[in-house]
Amino acid sequence: MTEIKEKISSCIMERLERYYLYIQRLSEQGQVWISSQELAEGLNLTSSTVRQDISHLNFSGISKRGYELVKLRQTLRSVLGLDTRYATVIVGAGNFGRALLLHDDFREKGFDIKAIFDNNPKLIGKRIESYYIQSIDKLTAVVKKNNVRIGVIAVPAKAAQEVADKLTAAGVNGILNLSTANVQIPQGKVIVNSHIILDFIQLAFYLNE
Amino acid sequence: MTEIKEKISSCIMERLERYYLYIQRLSEQGQVWISSQELAEGLNLTSSTVRQDISHLNFSGISKRGYELVKLRQTLRSVLGLDTRYATVIVGAGNFGRALLLHDDFREKGFDIKAIFDNNPKLIGKRIESYYIQSIDKLTAVVKKNNVRIGVIAVPAKAAQEVADKLTAAGVNGILNLSTANVQIPQGKVIVNSHIILDFIQLAFYLNE
DNA sequence: TAGATTGTTAATCGATTAACAATC
């Protein structure tokens, strides 16, 4: 598995994710086989790229038929690391934090949200469906108890670094940073930045072309 | 300007956005000059890449000092298309739609949210701060009246294509798709996909390396 | 068998980096 991962650049990985979501949907609809051509058309790629990507996975298709959806999906799940579950916490109980908390898609894909934290005394103790907003002081205890691996930063940019420090100190290995801050983390930890404003700006750019 | 844009691949553009946000923050803190080296360190790039990127902008630095922050920021704003405002609507008044609606950052960057729509009769007419959730039937009228250029799809995947069709038919030019659906749009229109689940999956991948 | 589609090699294309002369 490690050898497979080494061949996968971040560029290929991003496509693998899209294959996974696309295939998932087709297989729910009952489709059984898919050709590199069809996958390429669905995702705006060339069939050559698709075949190259899949060749990195130790997975084989069959001439004249293509790839077996269910098996390809399982291979992708395993390569992407989606056959384990990830205990997750959210820091920041603002609108985005709450929206994430209530979004079923994450649980379904393997991300179990264990708790949500805030440092605003007015919010602490408030209930959001089955969750109670907890004081950030409880973070370390919750992380340890639940073996939390992922922490989501859903606080304003200026508080982001502090939250990241608390999360990594508590033992979280991966951070999803929703703030626009440029957060620094210790070696060996992983951070993925997700700034929706960047997507708006991208749209602005293309609208002026 | 068009000639500048032609030189900018999507790859460079994504970095330009990050320069913009980073520089914005530094200039708020009162910094006046920045070197390619400093910018590179802040964003995990090489100074060579930074200089190459900036050289595409018809913008010059000064030897021994670097780039003047305020001017570079203005250039980036203009190249990225951020010196106009974008009337925007949100379709889908679920948790994400609401979170976006209430997020100040967008207005500040030039995206004016004019209205939020839903097709759920229980939600229509409900108030969210200064907005009232409107029936999707009102979409076309609102788009025309406000010269709306951007539509955000914040509905479940299975309704996404239908919403996209309505948005483009109403005259919107750009779509930000938050659902995981693979939405097709007419030639000449622009779509940017933003699927937060992909960022979670990315994290899962890197956590297993 | 004939035709279609994979898997893989080699060619092309583009992005990143290195290096250094020009400049402040």
Place this chain on the structure above:
DNA sequence: TAGATTGTTAATCGATTAACAATC
């Protein structure tokens, strides 16, 4: 002037595409 940093050219590196033999 000496040293630092830009701007730019050329080299390297990696990703995408084309092409086609192997296979079903």
